[in-house]
Amino acid sequence: MGINSSFILSINSNTLTDGDFGICNDKFWNVEFTDEPSKLWELGKILGVSCCREENAVIEEIERIEDRDAEVKKKDEEGNEGGY
Helix, strand or coil: CCCCHHHHHHHHCCCCCHHHHHHHHHHHHCCCHHHHHHHHHHHHHHCCCCCCCCHHHHHHHHHHHHHHHHHHHHHHHHCCCCCC
16 A cells, blocks of 8 residues: 655644545555455554454454444345444
8 A cells, every 4th residue: 555755744743634544544545445344454554453363364354343333234224224
């Protein structure tokens, strides 16, 4: 995942602007959504998240959660119980 140098400079100087977040979000989300769980895990690692499980197991768990959320959203949109 590429992050431009102005974003890194902003982080180093402890100042973040809306533009910094926009640039980072654009670079992160402008990918195929099938790769979303691994991108989310990569972002988590950049932010300092750690886990004692194997990386593939973490990504599979994120995929499972994404699938669950999609199912809940679909039920909610259909008016079925089970949505949040």
